[in-house]
Amino acid sequence: MPPIVVQELHKMYERVPAVQSLSFVVMPGQILGLLGPNGAGKTTTMRAICGIIPPTHGRIMVAGHDVVSDPVKAKQQLAYVPDDPHLFDTLTIWEHLQFTASAYRVPRFEPLAEVLLSQFELTEKKNTVAQELSRGMRQKVAICCAYLHNPRAVLLDEPLTGLDPRGIRTMKQSVRERAAAGAAFVVSSHLLALVEDLCTHLLILHRGQRLFFGPIAEARTAFVGLDQDASLEELFFRATEIPPPAAGAAL
Amino acid sequence: MPVSLLNLIVLQFRGFVRRTLRGATSPRRAVFLLIGLTVILLWLMPPLLTRFAISHEARFDRRVSLRGFRETAPVALLGICLVTTLSSAGDKAVAFTAGEVDMLFPGPYSRRQLLAFKLLKSGLAALFTGLLFSVLLLPYISSWLNGYIGIVLTLLFIQWFCTAGVLLGQALGQRLSALLRGAVAIGAVALAAVIVRQMVGSYGGIEGIYHFRNSQLGYTLLQPFEPFGDTIAASSRIGWAMPAAKAALTDAVLLGVVVLLDTSYLEAALSASQRRYAQLQRIRSGSLLSSSLKGEMKWGLPRPRWLGGAGPVIWRQATTAARSAKGLLLVMLLIAIATGPLLASIADSIQVSTSIVPALVWATVLLSGLMKFDFRGDLDHFDSLKALPIPPAAIAVGQLAAPTLILTLFHVIMLVGVSLVAGPEGRGVLLTTAALALPFNALLMASDNLIFLLFPARPAAASPGDFQMLGRQAAQLIMKGLAVMVGCLVAFGIAIPVYILAGGSLIVLALLAGTILVGEAAALVPLVARAFERFDPSTDMPA
Numbered sequence: 022m023p024p025i026v027v028q029e030l031h032k033m034y035e036r037v038p039a040v041q042s043l044s045f046v047v048m049p050g051q052i053l054g055l056l057g058p059n060g061a062g063k064t065t066t067m068r069a070i071c072g073i074i075p076p077t078h079g080r081i082m083v084a085g086h087d088v089v090s091d092p093v094k095a096k097q098q099l100a101y102v103p104d105d106p107h108l109f110d111t112l113t114i115w116e117h118l119q120f121t122a123s124a125y126r127v128p129r130f131e132p133l134a135e136v137l138l139s140q141f142e143l144t145e146k147k148n149t150v151a152q153e154l155s156r157g158m159r160q161k162v163a164i165c166c167a168y169l170h171n172p173r174a175v176l177l178d179e180p181l182t183g184l185d186p187r188g189i190r191t192m193k194q195s196v197r198e199r200a201a202a203g204a205a206f207v208v209s210s211h212l213l214a215l216v217e218d219l220c221t222h223l224l225i226l227h228r229g230q231r232l233f234f235g236p237i238a239e240a241r242t243a244f245v246g247l248d249q250d251a252s253l254e255e256l257f258f259r260a261t262e263i264p265p266p267a268a269g270a271a272l
Numbered sequence: 273m274p275v276s277l278l279n280l281i282v283l284q285f286r287g288f289v290r291r292t293l294r295g296a297t298s299p300r301r302a303v304f305l306l307i308g309l310t311v312i313l314l315w316l317m318p319p320l321l322t323r324f325a326i327s328h329e330a331r332f333d334r335r336v337s338l339r340g341f342r343e344t345a346p347v348a349l350l351g352i353c354l355v356t357t358l359s360s361a362g363d364k365a366v367a368f369t370a371g372e373v374d375m376l377f378p379g380p381y382s383r384r385q386l387l388a389f390k391l392l393k394s395g396l397a398a399l400f401t402g403l404l405f406s407v408l409l410l411p412y413i414s415s416w417l418n419g420y421i422g423i424v425l426t427l428l429f430i431q432w433f434c435t436a437g438v439l440l441g442q443a444l445g446q447r448l449s450a451l452l453r454g455a456v457a458i459g460a461v462a463l464a465a466v467i468v469r470q471m472v473g474s475y476g477g478i479e480g481i482y483h484f485r486n487s488q489l490g491y492t493l494l495q496p497f498e499p500f501g502d503t504i505a506a507s508s509r510i511g512w513a514m515p516a517a518k519a520a521l522t523d524a525v526l527l528g529v530v531v532l533l534d535t536s537y538l539e540a541a542l543s544a545s546q547r548r549y550a551q552l553q554r555i556r557s558g559s560l561l562s563s564s565l566k567g568e569m570k571w572g573l574p575r576p577r578w579l580g581g582a583g584p585v586i587w588r589q590a591t592t593a594a595r596s597a598k599g600l601l602l603v604m605l606l607i608a609i610a611t612g613p614l615l616a617s618i619a620d621s622i623q624v625s626t627s628i629v630p631a632l633v634w635a636t637v638l639l640s641g642l643m644k645f646d647f648r649g650d651l652d653h654f655d656s657l658k659a660l661p662i663p664p665a666a667i668a669v670g671q672l673a674a675p676t677l678i679l680t681l682f683h684v685i686m687l688v689g690v691s692l693v694a695g696p697e698g699r700g701v702l703l704t705t706a707a708l709a710l711p712f713n714a715l716l717m718a719s720d721n722l723i724f725l726l727f728p729a730r731p732a733a734a735s736p737g738d739f740q741m742l743g744r745q746a747a748q749l750i751m752k753g754l755a756v757m758v759g760c761l762v763a764f765g766i767a768i769p770v771y772i773l774a775g776g777s778l779i780v781l782a783l784l785a786g787t788i789l790v791g792e793a794a795a796l797v798p799l800v801a802r803a804f805e806r807f808d809p810s811t812d813m814p815a
Contacts, residue, residue, distance in 0.1 A: 034811055073658045074810045096661035107652040109588060111595035113569045123576045123584035124660050148568040
C-alpha cells in the first residue's frame with residue numbers, strides 16, 4: 022500500500038487557486054523532492070497531506086487512510102516538520118518527546134528517544150526549555166519528534182534550514198536510512214543540490230500546477246532542449262521559466 | 273537630530289493613521305472599527321458631557337472632592353516607579369522596535385542622535401496620551417490646559433524615570449544592579465505592609481493612605497512626586513504655576529541624568545529591545561503569563577495518561593501553566609492585595625458575602641483573559657495540534673481542562689478563605705458559590721474558546737490607535753458575556769424556583785444549577801471541536 026497517494030488535489034484561497042488538479046503517489050523507500058518557485062503550492066500541498074488544511078477538492082490517502090474522512094488513523098502514520106517549527110516554549114526537549122510519545126501512543130519511547138537525541142547531538146540539552154534553543158536546535162528537536170513514532174510517511178519542509186554541517190550530514194543520513202527501511206519521504210526545498218543528492222523522485226510545481234513528476238533520472242528527458250548531463254538547476258529554470266509543451270508533460 | 277530621523281517619525285505617524293483607518297477595507301472590519309470608535313466615544317463622552325452639563329458650583333464641589341486625587345497621586349506615582357524598577361516594565365521606555373534596531377543601529381547615527389530620536393518619539397506619545405487623560409479628568413480640573421500640561425509632565429516623568437533606571441542598571445553592571453533591585457524590593461514590601469496595615473487598621477480604606485502621606489516617612493518619600501498631582505489638580509492659575517515649575521524642574525533633572533548616563537545607551541537599548549521583542553512575541557502567540565525561562569528544568573509533571581486523547585493535551589497545557597506559575601501567582605497576589613483589605617475591613621458577614629461577588633466577577637474577567645492555556649494561547653501551534661492523531665473533540669476537552677481547573681482552584685481558595693472570615697451566616701452562600709465554580713468556569717472557558725476560534729485575533733495587535741482591534745475585542749467580550757449570562761440565567765432560572773420549593777436548601781440549588789451549567793458546557797464542547805476542525809490555518813490565522 023503506497024504511504025502517500027494524492028488524487029486531483031485542489032486548494033483555493035478564496036478565489037485564488039493555490040494547487041490545481043495535483044496527483045502523485047509516493048511508494049515505500051522513495052524520497053520525493055518537491056520543487057517550485059515561491060508561491061508554487063509546495064507548503065500548501067504538504068499541509069494538506071498532513072490534514073492541517075482541508076483540500077477544496079480531491080483525495081489524499083496516507084497509508085491507506087483518507088486524511089479527510091479518517092484523519093486520526095492517517096495522522097498516526099505520518100510526520101511533518103515545517104520550515105520554521107514552533108515548539109512549545111515552556112517544555113523541555115525531553116518533554117517534547119514525552120508529549121509526542123503520548124500523543125502517538127508510543128509505549129516505551131525512552132530508549133528510542135535517547136538514541137535520537139544522541140544522533141542529533143541533543144543529549145546534553147535534553148532538559149533545556151525550547152525557548153532557550155537556537156533555530157537549528159529547534160529544527161533538530163522537531164525532527165526527533167517526527168521520527169519517534171516510526172512514521173510510514175515523513176514530510177520535511179526545508180529540513181536543512183539552520184542546521185550545522187554535522188546536523189546536515191546526520192539529517193541526510195537519517196532520511197536515507199529510514200527510506201531504506203521502507204518509509205516514504207517528501208522533501209520540499211529550494212536547495213537544488215540537496216534534492217539532487219538525496220531524492221529518488223521529483224515533483225516540480227509552478228503556480229499550483231504539476232510540471233513534472235517522476236524519477237529524477239527521467240526529468241532531463243521530459244523537457245525539450247535539455248542535455249542528459251544538465252544540472253538540476255538548469256532543469257529547474259527550464260521547467261519553471263518556459264511553460265511545458267502540454268499540461269503535465271510527463272508522469 | 274538628522275532630518276532622516278525626523279522624516280522617519282513623520283512616516284511612522286502616517287503608518288499609525290493608516291492602521292487606524294484600515295478598518296474600512298471590508299464590511300466585517302468596518303463593523304469592528306465602528307464598535308471600536310463607539311467604545312472610545314462611550315469612554316470619552318461622560319466626562320465631556322459632565323464638564324458642560326454641571327453647574328459651576330457643582331464643579332467646585334468636585335474640585336473639592338479632587339482632594340482624594342491630589343492625595344493619592346504621589347503614592348500612585350511612587351508605586352509606578354517601584355514597579356518599573358523591580359520589573360522589566362521600564363524596558364518599554366528604552367526599547368526600539370525590531371525594525372528600528374535593524375535599520376537605525378547600523379545606520380550613520382550617533383548615540384546621542386538615537387537617544388534624541390527616542391526621547392522625541394516618547395515625548396510626542398506623551399502629548400497624545402495626555403490628551404486622552406485630560407478629557408477623562410475634565411469634570412474635575414479647573415482649566416483644561418493646566419491639567420493637560422500637568423498630565424504630560426507626569427507622563428514624561430514616568431518615561432524618563434524608566435530610561436534613567438535602565439541606564440543606571442546598565443552602568444552598575446548585572447551584579448550591583450541585582451543587589452540594588454533586591455534592596456528596593458525589600459523596601460517596597462515593607463512600605464506596602466505599612467500602607468496596607470493602615471488601610472485595614474484603625475484608619476480604614478483611603479484614609480489609611482492619607483495618614484501615610486502625612487507621616488514623616490510618607491512626607492519624605494513622596495516629596496519628588498508631590499508637584500505632579502498638585503499641577504493636575506490646581507484650582508487656580510497661581511496655585512498651578514509653582515507646582516508646574518517644580519514638576520518641569522524635576523523632569524529637567526531627570527533628563528540631565530539620562531544624558532549623563534547615556535554612555536552605554538546603545539547597549540542598554542539593544543538588550544531592552546531584545547527582551548521586549550521576545551516578550552511581544554510571547555504575547556502575540558497568546559502566552560500572556562509565560563515568563564522567560566532559563567537554564568535546565570529539573571522538574572516536570574508525571575507522564576500523561578491517554579484519556580481518549582485528551583490526556584497528552586491536558587498534560588502539555590498543565591506543564592505550561594506550572595512553568596508560568598510565577599506570573600500566575602503575581603497576578604493572584606495583586607488581586608488579593610486589591611480585594612483583601614477591602615473585604616477584611618467589612619465586619620458584617622452578610623456584607624462580606626455580597627461584597628465578594630463584584631470582586632469575584634472582576635477577578636474572573638481579569639484571570640480568564642490572562643490564563644490562555646487553551647486555544648487562545650496556541651495560535652502558533654495550530655499546525656502541530658491539527659497534525660496530531662487525536663480526535664478534535666478530545667483536543668477540545670484537553671485544551672479547555674487546564675484553564676478551567678486553575679480558575680476553579682483560584683475561586684475555591686478565595687471563597688473558602690473569605691468564608692472562614694465571614695462567619696456562619698454568609699458561609700453557606702460562599703461555599704455554595706465555591707461548589708458552582710467548576711461548572712461555571714467550564715462554561716466560561718468553552719464560550720471564550722468558541723468565540724476565539726470563530727473570530728481569532730492576536731492579543732498584541734491591539735496597540736493605541738488600533739480602533740478596529742479594540743472593536744473586535746469589545747465585540748468578543750460582549751459575546752462572551754452574553755453567552756455566559758444566558759447560560760447562568762437558564763441554570764438559575766430553573767434552579768432558584770426549585771430551591772424555594774425545597775425550603776431554601778443550598779445543596780439543592782448547587783446540585784441543580786451545577787448540573788445545568790455542566791450540561792451547557794458539555795454541549796459547547798462539540799461546537800468548540802467543530803470550530804477547531806473547521807479552522808483553516810492558511811486562511812483563518814490572524815496576522
